[in-house]
Amino acid sequence: MLDPQLLRNNPDDVKKAMQKHGADLDLDFFNQLETQRKEIQIRTQNLQNERNKRSKSIGIAKAKGEDIQPLLDSVSQLGDDLKAAEVELQGILSELHDIQLSLPNVLAEEVPDGKDEDDNIELRTWGNIPDYDFDVKDHVDLGQSLAGINFELGAKIAGSRFVTLTGPLARLQRALTQFMLDMHTDQHGYQETYVPYLVNKESLLGTGQLPKFEEDLFKMANDSPYYLIPTAEVPVTNLVRDEIIAADDMPLKYVAHTPCFRSEAGAYGRDVRGMIRQHQFEKVELVQIVKASDSEQAHEALTHHAESILQALNLPYRLMLLCSGDTGFSSSKTYDLEVWLPGQNTYREISSCSNFRDFQARRLKARWRNPETGKPELVHTINGSGLAVGRTLIAVMENYQQADGSIKVPDALQPYMGKLTSISL
RNA sequence: GGAGAGAUGGCAGAGCGGUUGAAUGCACCGGUCUUGAAAACCGGCAAGGGGUCAAACCCUUCCAGGGUUCGAAUCCCUGUCUCUCCGCCA
Numbered sequence: 001m002l003d004p005q006l007l008r009n010n011p012d013d014v015k016k017a018m019q020k021h022g023a024d025l026d027l028d029f030f031n032q033l034e035t036q037r038k039e040i041q042i043r044t045q046n047l048q049n050e051r052n053k054r055s056k057s058i059g060i061a062k063a064k065g066e067d068i069q070p071l072l073d074s075v076s077q078l079g080d081d082l083k084a085a086e087v088e089l090q091g092i093l094s095e096l097h098d099i100q101l102s103l104p105n106v107l108a109e110e111v112p113d114g115k116d117e118d119d120n121i122e123l124r125t126w127g128n129i130p131d132y133d134f135d136v137k138d139h140v141d142l143g144q145s146l147a148g149i150n151f152e153l154g155a156k157i158a159g160s161r162f163v164t165l166t167g168p169l170a171r172l173q174r175a176l177t178q179f180m181l182d183m184h185t186d187q188h189g190y191q192e193t194y195v196p197y198l199v200n201k202e203s204l205l206g207t208g209q210l211p212k213f214e215e216d217l218f219k220m221a222n223d224s225p226y227y228l229i230p231t232a233e234v235p236v237t238n239l240v241r242d243e244i245i246a247a248d249d250m251p252l253k254y255v256a257h258t259p260c261f262r263s264e265a266g267a268y269g270r271d272v273r274g275m276i277r278q279h280q281f282e283k284v285e286l287v288q289i290v291k292a293s294d295s296e297q298a299h300e301a302l303t304h305h306a307e308s309i310l311q312a313l314n315l316p317y318r319l320m321l322l323c324s325g326d327t328g329f330s331s332s333k334t335y336d337l338e339v340w341l342p343g344q345n346t347y348r349e350i351s352s353c354s355n356f357r358d359f360q361a362r363r364l365k366a367r368w369r370n371p372e373t374g375k376p377e378l379v380h381t382i383n384g385s386g387l388a389v390g391r392t393l394i395a396v397m398e399n400y401q402q403a404d405g406s407i408k409v410p411d412a413l414q415p416y417m418g419k420l421t422s423i424s425l
Numbered sequence: 426g427g428a429g430a431g432a433u434g435g436c437a438g439a440g441c442g443g444u445u446g447a448a449u450g451c452a453c454c455g456g457u458c459u460u461g462a463a464a465a466c467c468g469g470c471a472a473g474g475g476g477u478c479a480a481a482c483c484c485u486u487c488c489a490g491g492g493u494u495c496g497a498a499u500c501c502c503u504g505u506c507u508c509u510c511c512g513c514c515a
Contacts, residue, residue, distance in 0.1 A: 041474085041484085042475075042476090042483095042484095044484080045474095045475070045483060045485090046483085046484090048483085048485085049484070051496080052484090054495065054496085055494095055496035056443075057495095058443075058495055058496070059444070059496070060444065068495085071495075072495055073495095074495095076495080079494095079495075244435065246435075367472095369435075374454065374470075376472075
Protein backbone atom coordinates (compact mmCIF):
# COMPACT_ATOMS: atom_id res chain seq x y z
CA MET A 1 0.00 0.00 0.00
CA LEU A 2 1.21 3.45 -0.84
CA ASP A 3 1.49 6.29 1.59
CA PRO A 4 -1.95 7.92 1.51
CA GLN A 5 -0.32 11.31 2.02
CA LEU A 6 1.73 10.79 -1.12
CA LEU A 7 -1.41 9.87 -2.99
CA ARG A 8 -3.21 12.99 -1.79
CA ASN A 9 -0.40 15.47 -2.15
CA ASN A 10 1.25 14.25 -5.34
CA PRO A 11 -1.42 12.41 -7.30
CA ASP A 12 0.23 13.22 -10.61
CA ASP A 13 3.56 11.75 -9.55
CA VAL A 14 1.80 8.68 -8.24
CA LYS A 15 -0.07 8.25 -11.50
CA LYS A 16 3.21 8.34 -13.38
CA ALA A 17 4.76 5.85 -10.99
CA MET A 18 1.76 3.57 -11.38
CA GLN A 19 2.02 3.67 -15.14
CA LYS A 20 5.66 2.66 -14.94
CA HIS A 21 4.52 -0.34 -12.91
CA GLY A 22 1.79 -1.22 -15.37
CA ALA A 23 -1.20 0.10 -13.45
CA ASP A 24 -3.54 2.94 -14.09
CA LEU A 25 -4.86 5.41 -11.60
CA ASP A 26 -8.07 7.21 -12.49
CA LEU A 27 -7.17 10.60 -11.13
CA ASP A 28 -10.51 12.27 -11.79
CA PHE A 29 -12.34 9.56 -9.94
CA PHE A 30 -9.81 9.51 -7.15
CA ASN A 31 -9.79 13.27 -6.68
CA GLN A 32 -13.55 13.34 -6.68
CA LEU A 33 -13.63 10.70 -3.95
CA GLU A 34 -11.00 12.57 -2.00
CA THR A 35 -12.97 15.79 -2.13
CA GLN A 36 -16.07 13.99 -0.97
CA ARG A 37 -14.16 12.22 1.73
CA LYS A 38 -12.81 15.44 3.11
CA GLU A 39 -16.17 17.14 3.14
CA ILE A 40 -18.06 14.24 4.66
CA GLN A 41 -15.35 13.44 7.15
CA ILE A 42 -15.34 16.97 8.50
CA ARG A 43 -19.11 17.02 8.63
CA THR A 44 -19.21 13.66 10.40
CA GLN A 45 -16.59 14.67 12.90
CA ASN A 46 -18.40 17.89 13.68
CA LEU A 47 -21.56 15.95 14.35
CA GLN A 48 -19.67 13.51 16.53
CA ASN A 49 -18.18 16.39 18.41
CA GLU A 50 -21.61 17.88 18.94
CA ARG A 51 -23.00 14.60 20.21
CA ASN A 52 -20.08 14.10 22.56
CA LYS A 53 -20.46 17.56 24.01
CA ARG A 54 -24.17 17.23 24.55
CA SER A 55 -23.91 13.79 26.04
CA LYS A 56 -21.32 15.08 28.40
CA SER A 57 -23.52 17.96 29.46
CA ILE A 58 -26.39 15.58 30.05
CA GLY A 59 -24.19 13.59 32.33
CA ILE A 60 -23.21 16.69 34.25
CA ALA A 61 -26.78 17.93 34.51
CA LYS A 62 -27.92 14.55 35.74
CA ALA A 63 -25.20 14.47 38.37
CA LYS A 64 -26.47 17.81 39.63
CA GLY A 65 -29.99 16.48 39.74
CA GLU A 66 -31.31 18.88 37.10
CA ASP A 67 -34.12 18.13 34.67
CA ILE A 68 -32.65 16.36 31.66
CA GLN A 69 -35.65 16.11 29.40
CA PRO A 70 -35.13 19.36 27.46
CA LEU A 71 -31.57 18.33 26.70
CA LEU A 72 -32.69 14.92 25.53
CA ASP A 73 -35.25 16.46 23.21
CA SER A 74 -32.67 18.74 21.64
CA VAL A 75 -30.49 15.77 20.76
CA SER A 76 -32.99 13.57 19.00
CA GLN A 77 -32.39 14.86 15.47
CA LEU A 78 -28.63 14.75 15.88
CA GLY A 79 -28.50 10.98 16.12
CA ASP A 80 -30.12 10.43 12.75
CA ASP A 81 -27.96 12.98 10.98
CA LEU A 82 -24.87 11.49 12.50
CA LYS A 83 -25.77 7.95 11.57
CA ALA A 84 -26.40 8.96 7.97
CA ALA A 85 -23.12 10.81 7.76
CA GLU A 86 -21.22 7.91 9.24
CA VAL A 87 -22.67 5.47 6.75
CA GLU A 88 -21.83 7.78 3.88
CA LEU A 89 -18.29 8.28 5.12
CA GLN A 90 -17.80 4.56 5.57
CA GLY A 91 -18.77 3.96 1.96
CA ILE A 92 -16.32 6.49 0.62
CA LEU A 93 -13.50 5.34 2.85
CA SER A 94 -13.90 1.75 1.76
CA GLU A 95 -13.91 2.80 -1.89
CA LEU A 96 -10.69 4.73 -1.35
CA HIS A 97 -9.26 1.80 0.55
CA ASP A 98 -10.04 -0.53 -2.34
CA ILE A 99 -8.20 1.77 -4.71
CA GLN A 100 -5.22 1.88 -2.40
CA LEU A 101 -5.10 -1.89 -2.08
CA SER A 102 -5.16 -2.29 -5.83
CA LEU A 103 -2.23 0.02 -6.57
CA PRO A 104 1.20 -1.57 -6.97
CA ASN A 105 4.37 -0.38 -5.31
CA VAL A 106 6.37 2.55 -6.65
CA LEU A 107 9.40 1.19 -8.45
CA ALA A 108 12.90 2.16 -7.46
CA GLU A 109 14.51 4.73 -9.73
CA GLU A 110 17.10 2.32 -11.08
CA VAL A 111 14.47 -0.16 -12.27
CA PRO A 112 14.64 -0.03 -16.06
CA ASP A 113 11.56 0.49 -18.17
CA GLY A 114 10.52 -2.61 -19.99
CA LYS A 115 7.68 -4.84 -21.02
CA ASP A 116 8.60 -8.35 -19.96
CA GLU A 117 11.48 -10.60 -19.07
CA ASP A 118 13.24 -9.86 -22.33
CA ASP A 119 13.89 -6.35 -21.05
CA ASN A 120 15.52 -7.45 -17.81
CA ILE A 121 19.13 -6.43 -17.39
CA GLU A 122 21.92 -8.89 -16.77
CA LEU A 123 24.11 -7.45 -14.01
CA ARG A 124 26.69 -10.21 -13.75
CA THR A 125 27.32 -13.87 -14.35
CA TRP A 126 29.10 -16.39 -12.19
CA GLY A 127 30.68 -19.73 -12.99
CA ASN A 128 31.61 -21.38 -16.24
CA ILE A 129 29.14 -22.98 -18.52
CA PRO A 130 30.64 -26.42 -19.07
CA ASP A 131 31.25 -28.13 -22.38
CA TYR A 132 30.02 -31.69 -22.52
CA ASP A 133 31.54 -34.32 -24.75
CA PHE A 134 28.32 -36.30 -24.69
CA ASP A 135 24.66 -35.63 -25.34
CA VAL A 136 23.30 -33.88 -22.29
CA LYS A 137 19.94 -34.97 -20.98
CA ASP A 138 17.44 -32.83 -19.16
CA HIS A 139 16.27 -33.66 -15.67
CA VAL A 140 13.20 -35.46 -16.97
CA ASP A 141 15.22 -38.01 -18.90
CA LEU A 142 17.82 -38.25 -16.17
CA GLY A 143 15.18 -38.73 -13.53
CA GLN A 144 13.33 -41.34 -15.51
CA SER A 145 16.40 -43.36 -16.29
CA LEU A 146 17.37 -43.21 -12.64
CA ALA A 147 13.81 -44.19 -11.71
CA GLY A 148 13.67 -41.34 -9.21
CA ILE A 149 11.30 -38.82 -10.79
CA ASN A 150 7.85 -39.89 -11.85
CA PHE A 151 5.34 -37.54 -13.40
CA GLU A 152 2.82 -40.27 -14.20
CA LEU A 153 2.52 -41.15 -10.54
CA GLY A 154 2.17 -37.48 -9.68
CA ALA A 155 -0.61 -37.19 -12.23
CA LYS A 156 -2.36 -40.31 -10.96
CA ILE A 157 -2.25 -39.27 -7.35
CA ALA A 158 -3.08 -35.62 -7.89
CA GLY A 159 -3.04 -34.38 -11.48
CA SER A 160 -0.85 -32.55 -13.93
CA ARG A 161 1.95 -30.43 -12.54
CA PHE A 162 2.57 -32.86 -9.70
CA VAL A 163 5.50 -35.20 -9.30
CA THR A 164 6.85 -37.92 -7.08
CA LEU A 165 10.48 -38.37 -6.10
CA THR A 166 11.91 -41.65 -4.96
CA GLY A 167 15.11 -42.94 -3.42
CA PRO A 168 18.37 -40.99 -3.72
CA LEU A 169 16.76 -38.17 -5.70
CA ALA A 170 14.15 -37.65 -2.99
CA ARG A 171 16.97 -37.62 -0.51
CA LEU A 172 18.93 -35.20 -2.67
CA GLN A 173 16.08 -32.73 -2.43
CA ARG A 174 16.06 -33.12 1.35
CA ALA A 175 19.84 -32.73 1.39
CA LEU A 176 19.56 -29.48 -0.52
CA THR A 177 16.97 -28.20 1.92
CA GLN A 178 19.10 -29.07 4.94
CA PHE A 179 22.19 -27.62 3.35
CA MET A 180 20.48 -24.33 2.59
CA LEU A 181 18.97 -24.02 6.05
CA ASP A 182 22.29 -24.79 7.71
CA MET A 183 24.15 -22.26 5.62
CA HIS A 184 21.68 -19.46 6.24
CA THR A 185 21.43 -20.10 9.96
CA ASP A 186 25.11 -20.86 10.63
CA GLN A 187 26.78 -18.41 8.28
CA HIS A 188 24.30 -15.70 7.41
CA GLY A 189 22.63 -15.11 10.75
CA TYR A 190 19.06 -16.08 9.93
CA GLN A 191 16.73 -17.56 12.49
CA GLU A 192 15.14 -20.82 11.45
CA THR A 193 11.38 -20.57 11.57
CA TYR A 194 8.52 -23.00 11.26
CA VAL A 195 5.21 -21.55 10.11
CA PRO A 196 1.70 -22.59 9.04
CA TYR A 197 1.24 -23.70 5.43
CA LEU A 198 -2.37 -22.55 5.53
CA VAL A 199 -3.00 -18.88 6.11
CA ASN A 200 -5.95 -16.57 6.46
CA LYS A 201 -7.06 -13.71 4.25
CA GLU A 202 -5.51 -11.01 6.43
CA SER A 203 -2.06 -12.46 5.93
CA LEU A 204 -2.44 -12.53 2.16
CA LEU A 205 -3.71 -8.97 2.15
CA GLY A 206 -0.70 -8.00 4.22
CA THR A 207 1.88 -9.27 1.79
CA GLY A 208 -0.10 -8.23 -1.29
CA GLN A 209 -1.30 -11.50 -2.84
CA LEU A 210 -4.85 -10.38 -2.10
CA PRO A 211 -7.09 -8.83 -3.20
CA LYS A 212 -5.71 -8.80 -6.75
CA PHE A 213 -4.19 -12.22 -7.25
CA GLU A 214 -6.64 -14.65 -5.74
CA GLU A 215 -6.65 -16.75 -8.91
CA ASP A 216 -2.99 -17.65 -8.31
CA LEU A 217 -3.86 -19.22 -4.97
CA PHE A 218 -5.37 -22.48 -3.83
CA LYS A 219 -8.24 -21.88 -1.45
CA MET A 220 -9.66 -24.50 0.86
CA ALA A 221 -13.07 -25.80 -0.09
CA ASN A 222 -16.41 -25.19 1.59
CA ASP A 223 -16.42 -22.48 4.18
CA SER A 224 -12.88 -22.91 5.32
CA PRO A 225 -11.17 -19.53 5.54
CA TYR A 226 -7.72 -20.89 4.68
CA TYR A 227 -5.49 -20.57 1.65
CA LEU A 228 -2.44 -22.70 0.86
CA ILE A 229 0.66 -20.54 0.95
CA PRO A 230 2.17 -19.71 -2.45
CA THR A 231 5.45 -18.91 -0.69
CA ALA A 232 6.79 -18.81 2.86
CA GLU A 233 6.98 -15.05 2.38
CA VAL A 234 3.34 -14.89 3.42
CA PRO A 235 3.44 -16.57 6.84
CA VAL A 236 6.95 -15.41 7.68
CA THR A 237 6.47 -11.75 6.84
CA ASN A 238 3.16 -11.82 8.68
CA LEU A 239 5.04 -12.70 11.86
CA VAL A 240 5.43 -8.94 12.31
CA ARG A 241 1.90 -7.93 11.33
CA ASP A 242 0.43 -5.53 13.89
CA GLU A 243 3.66 -5.51 15.84
CA ILE A 244 5.84 -2.69 17.08
CA ILE A 245 9.34 -4.11 17.19
CA ALA A 246 11.89 -2.92 19.76
CA ALA A 247 14.89 -1.19 18.23
CA ASP A 248 17.23 -3.72 19.85
CA ASP A 249 15.53 -6.57 18.02
CA MET A 250 16.11 -5.05 14.60
CA PRO A 251 16.86 -6.30 12.06
CA LEU A 252 14.88 -9.53 12.09
CA LYS A 253 16.21 -12.22 9.78
CA TYR A 254 14.16 -15.34 9.23
CA VAL A 255 14.70 -18.42 7.13
CA ALA A 256 11.97 -20.96 6.62
CA HIS A 257 11.58 -24.08 4.57
CA THR A 258 8.05 -24.72 3.35
CA PRO A 259 6.22 -26.30 0.51
CA CYS A 260 4.63 -23.74 -1.80
CA PHE A 261 1.37 -24.12 -3.68
CA ARG A 262 0.46 -22.21 -6.79
CA SER A 263 -2.47 -22.60 -9.14
CA GLU A 264 -0.41 -21.45 -12.14
CA ALA A 265 -3.68 -20.17 -13.53
CA GLY A 266 -2.04 -17.96 -16.12
CA ALA A 267 0.56 -20.48 -17.22
CA TYR A 268 -1.35 -22.97 -19.37
CA GLY A 269 1.07 -24.62 -21.73
CA ARG A 270 4.14 -23.06 -20.15
CA ASP A 271 6.83 -25.39 -18.86
CA VAL A 272 4.56 -28.38 -19.13
CA ARG A 273 7.56 -30.67 -19.37
CA GLY A 274 9.42 -31.45 -16.19
CA MET A 275 9.60 -30.12 -12.70
CA ILE A 276 10.12 -26.47 -13.53
CA ARG A 277 6.57 -25.37 -12.87
CA GLN A 278 4.62 -27.45 -10.38
CA HIS A 279 1.55 -26.84 -8.27
CA GLN A 280 3.58 -27.91 -5.26
CA PHE A 281 7.26 -27.29 -4.68
CA GLU A 282 9.76 -26.88 -1.87
CA LYS A 283 11.42 -23.59 -1.15
CA VAL A 284 13.77 -22.14 1.43
CA GLU A 285 12.85 -18.53 1.93
CA LEU A 286 14.82 -15.64 3.41
CA VAL A 287 12.97 -12.72 4.99
CA GLN A 288 14.46 -9.62 6.53
CA ILE A 289 12.62 -6.97 8.54
CA VAL A 290 14.79 -3.87 8.61
CA LYS A 291 14.83 -0.14 9.22
CA ALA A 292 14.15 2.01 6.21
CA SER A 293 17.69 3.33 6.23
CA ASP A 294 19.08 -0.21 5.96
CA SER A 295 16.84 -1.69 3.33
CA GLU A 296 18.94 -1.25 0.21
CA GLN A 297 21.98 -2.68 1.86
CA ALA A 298 19.93 -5.54 3.30
CA HIS A 299 18.49 -6.28 -0.14
CA GLU A 300 21.99 -6.59 -1.58
CA ALA A 301 23.09 -8.74 1.35
CA LEU A 302 20.11 -11.06 1.09
CA THR A 303 20.73 -11.49 -2.62
CA HIS A 304 24.33 -12.42 -1.85
CA HIS A 305 23.09 -14.97 0.67
CA ALA A 306 21.03 -16.64 -2.04
CA GLU A 307 23.93 -16.46 -4.48
CA SER A 308 26.26 -18.10 -2.00
CA ILE A 309 24.19 -21.28 -2.15
CA LEU A 310 24.65 -21.47 -5.90
CA GLN A 311 28.33 -20.79 -5.50
CA ALA A 312 28.71 -23.46 -2.83
CA LEU A 313 27.06 -25.90 -5.22
CA ASN A 314 29.21 -24.60 -8.06
CA LEU A 315 26.20 -23.94 -10.27
CA PRO A 316 26.65 -21.29 -12.97
CA TYR A 317 24.16 -18.46 -12.75
CA ARG A 318 23.49 -14.89 -13.67
CA LEU A 319 22.01 -12.01 -11.73
CA MET A 320 19.20 -10.08 -13.38
CA LEU A 321 17.66 -6.75 -12.49
CA LEU A 322 14.01 -7.04 -13.39
CA CYS A 323 12.51 -4.38 -15.61
CA SER A 324 9.36 -2.48 -14.71
CA GLY A 325 7.05 -4.87 -16.53
CA ASP A 326 8.46 -7.96 -14.85
CA THR A 327 8.68 -6.64 -11.30
CA GLY A 328 5.99 -7.96 -9.01
CA PHE A 329 3.06 -5.99 -7.69
CA SER A 330 4.37 -5.40 -4.17
CA SER A 331 8.03 -5.01 -5.01
CA SER A 332 9.94 -1.79 -5.60
CA LYS A 333 12.97 -3.61 -6.97
CA THR A 334 13.66 -7.24 -7.71
CA TYR A 335 16.76 -9.24 -8.54
CA ASP A 336 16.33 -12.65 -10.09
CA LEU A 337 18.99 -15.30 -9.90
CA GLU A 338 18.92 -17.54 -12.94
CA VAL A 339 20.73 -20.85 -12.87
CA TRP A 340 22.21 -22.47 -15.91
CA LEU A 341 20.29 -25.54 -17.04
CA PRO A 342 22.27 -27.59 -19.58
CA GLY A 343 19.19 -29.63 -20.44
CA GLN A 344 17.41 -26.51 -21.63
CA ASN A 345 20.58 -24.76 -22.71
CA THR A 346 19.42 -21.64 -20.96
CA TYR A 347 19.24 -19.79 -17.67
CA ARG A 348 16.14 -20.29 -15.56
CA GLU A 349 14.92 -18.40 -12.51
CA ILE A 350 15.86 -20.07 -9.25
CA SER A 351 15.53 -17.16 -6.85
CA SER A 352 13.74 -13.86 -6.73
CA CYS A 353 14.94 -11.28 -4.22
CA SER A 354 12.75 -8.26 -3.66
CA ASN A 355 12.79 -5.09 -1.66
CA PHE A 356 9.24 -4.10 -0.79
CA ARG A 357 10.33 -1.04 1.15
CA ASP A 358 7.34 0.04 3.28
CA PHE A 359 4.68 -1.28 0.89
CA GLN A 360 3.95 -4.50 2.75
CA ALA A 361 4.70 -2.93 6.13
CA ARG A 362 1.93 -0.38 5.66
CA ARG A 363 -0.59 -3.11 4.88
CA LEU A 364 0.76 -5.18 7.75
CA LYS A 365 1.05 -2.32 10.24
CA ALA A 366 4.53 -3.63 10.91
CA ARG A 367 6.58 -1.04 12.70
CA TRP A 368 9.60 -0.57 14.91
CA ARG A 369 10.08 2.04 17.58
CA ASN A 370 12.73 4.58 16.73
CA PRO A 371 14.45 5.50 20.00
CA GLU A 372 15.48 8.86 18.62
CA THR A 373 11.91 9.99 18.20
CA GLY A 374 10.16 7.51 20.45
CA LYS A 375 7.71 7.01 17.61
CA PRO A 376 6.83 3.88 15.65
CA GLU A 377 8.04 3.84 12.07
CA LEU A 378 7.15 1.44 9.30
CA VAL A 379 9.70 -1.29 8.74
CA HIS A 380 10.98 -2.28 5.34
CA THR A 381 10.50 -5.88 4.26
CA ILE A 382 12.83 -7.82 2.01
CA ASN A 383 12.66 -11.40 0.92
CA GLY A 384 14.13 -13.84 -1.50
CA SER A 385 14.32 -17.50 -2.27
CA GLY A 386 17.39 -19.06 -0.89
CA LEU A 387 16.67 -21.11 -2.99
CA ALA A 388 13.77 -22.74 -4.79
CA VAL A 389 14.66 -26.29 -3.80
CA GLY A 390 12.87 -28.14 -6.60
CA ARG A 391 14.61 -26.10 -9.24
CA THR A 392 17.92 -26.45 -7.45
CA LEU A 393 17.45 -30.21 -7.61
CA ILE A 394 16.96 -29.92 -11.36
CA ALA A 395 20.02 -27.73 -11.68
CA VAL A 396 22.18 -30.14 -9.71
CA MET A 397 20.98 -33.09 -11.76
CA GLU A 398 21.58 -31.42 -15.08
CA ASN A 399 24.88 -29.78 -14.20
CA TYR A 400 26.34 -32.79 -12.43
CA GLN A 401 25.28 -35.42 -14.95
CA GLN A 402 27.89 -37.80 -16.27
CA ALA A 403 28.24 -39.51 -19.63
CA ASP A 404 26.82 -42.74 -18.23
CA GLY A 405 23.65 -41.02 -17.00
CA SER A 406 24.69 -40.99 -13.37
CA ILE A 407 24.76 -37.87 -11.28
CA LYS A 408 27.71 -36.85 -9.22
CA VAL A 409 26.78 -35.60 -5.77
CA PRO A 410 28.18 -32.09 -5.17
CA ASP A 411 30.84 -32.04 -2.47
CA ALA A 412 28.81 -29.69 -0.32
CA LEU A 413 25.90 -32.14 -0.22
CA GLN A 414 27.80 -35.33 0.48
CA PRO A 415 27.58 -34.94 4.27
CA TYR A 416 23.80 -34.84 3.85
CA MET A 417 23.75 -37.91 1.58
CA GLY A 418 25.36 -40.43 3.88
CA LYS A 419 28.62 -39.85 2.02
CA LEU A 420 27.04 -41.01 -1.24
CA THR A 421 29.18 -39.58 -4.05
CA SER A 422 27.17 -40.59 -7.08
CA ILE A 423 23.59 -41.41 -7.94
CA SER A 424 23.10 -44.13 -10.49
CA LEU A 425 20.59 -46.84 -11.23
C1' G B 426 -16.65 -32.73 21.29
C1' G B 427 -18.66 -31.15 26.67
C1' A B 428 -18.20 -27.43 31.08
C1' G B 429 -16.27 -22.93 32.79
C1' A B 430 -13.05 -18.27 32.80
C1' G B 431 -11.00 -14.52 30.05
C1' A B 432 -9.13 -10.72 25.87
C1' U B 433 -7.77 -3.18 28.32
C1' G B 434 -1.45 0.97 26.35
C1' G B 435 5.65 -1.72 24.91
C1' C B 436 4.54 -5.27 29.29
C1' A B 437 1.72 -6.33 33.82
C1' G B 438 -2.88 -4.91 35.71
C1' A B 439 -7.45 -1.63 37.76
C1' G B 440 -11.79 0.13 35.82
C1' C B 441 -20.44 1.76 39.83
C1' G B 442 -23.44 3.19 31.75
C1' G B 443 -21.79 9.78 32.54
C1' U B 444 -15.95 15.63 32.55
C1' U B 445 -12.29 7.64 31.51
C1' G B 446 -8.05 7.66 26.32
C1' A B 447 -8.45 4.94 30.55
C1' A B 448 -5.95 4.23 37.93
C1' U B 449 -1.45 1.79 39.43
C1' G B 450 3.20 -0.73 38.69
C1' C B 451 7.24 -2.07 35.33
C1' A B 452 9.89 -0.60 31.05
C1' C B 453 11.36 3.76 28.35
C1' C B 454 12.78 9.26 27.82
C1' G B 455 14.18 14.12 30.22
C1' G B 456 15.72 16.48 34.82
C1' U B 457 17.50 16.99 40.22
C1' C B 458 21.12 14.61 43.28
C1' U B 459 26.23 11.94 42.50
C1' U B 460 33.35 12.15 40.84
C1' G B 461 30.53 8.38 37.76
C1' A B 462 26.71 4.82 38.24
C1' A B 463 22.78 2.85 41.20
C1' A B 464 18.97 4.32 44.51
C1' A B 465 15.65 8.25 45.64
C1' C B 466 12.80 12.31 43.95
C1' C B 467 10.36 15.52 39.92
C1' G B 468 8.37 15.57 35.00
C1' G B 469 7.04 13.13 30.37
C1' C B 470 5.36 8.78 27.86
C1' A B 471 -0.71 4.77 23.23
C1' A B 472 -1.91 4.43 18.03
C1' G B 473 -4.34 6.19 13.66
C1' G B 474 -6.81 10.25 11.22
C1' G B 475 -8.38 15.50 10.53
C1' G B 476 -6.62 20.46 11.35
C1' U B 477 -2.48 24.34 11.72
C1' C B 478 3.35 27.75 9.16
C1' A B 479 3.56 25.64 14.02
C1' A B 480 0.26 25.09 17.96
C1' A B 481 -4.45 25.07 20.02
C1' C B 482 -8.23 22.02 18.84
C1' C B 483 -11.37 17.91 16.83
C1' C B 484 -12.50 12.63 15.53
C1' U B 485 -11.67 7.33 16.02
C1' U B 486 -9.76 3.16 18.63
C1' C B 487 -10.10 -0.90 25.39
C1' C B 488 -10.04 -8.69 20.43
C1' A B 489 -13.52 -8.23 15.77
C1' G B 490 -18.46 -7.20 13.81
C1' G B 491 -23.42 -5.92 14.94
C1' G B 492 -27.11 -3.90 18.66
C1' U B 493 -29.31 -1.03 23.07
C1' U B 494 -28.58 4.25 24.84
C1' C B 495 -28.55 11.28 24.68
C1' G B 496 -23.95 8.75 26.24
C1' A B 497 -20.64 2.00 26.13
C1' A B 498 -14.04 -0.37 28.09
C1' U B 499 -18.60 -1.20 31.16
C1' C B 500 -25.15 -3.87 28.98
C1' C B 501 -27.00 -7.50 24.80
C1' C B 502 -26.00 -10.72 20.27
C1' U B 503 -22.50 -13.12 16.84
C1' G B 504 -17.58 -14.47 15.68
C1' U B 505 -12.24 -15.13 16.67
C1' C B 506 -8.46 -16.25 19.95
C1' U B 507 -6.44 -17.62 24.90
C1' C B 508 -6.61 -20.27 29.60
C1' U B 509 -8.61 -24.30 33.13
C1' C B 510 -11.19 -29.06 33.65
C1' C B 511 -13.29 -33.55 31.12
C1' G B 512 -13.31 -36.67 26.64
C1' C B 513 -10.67 -38.06 22.16
C1' C B 514 -6.07 -38.06 19.61
C1' A B 515 -0.63 -37.76 15.81
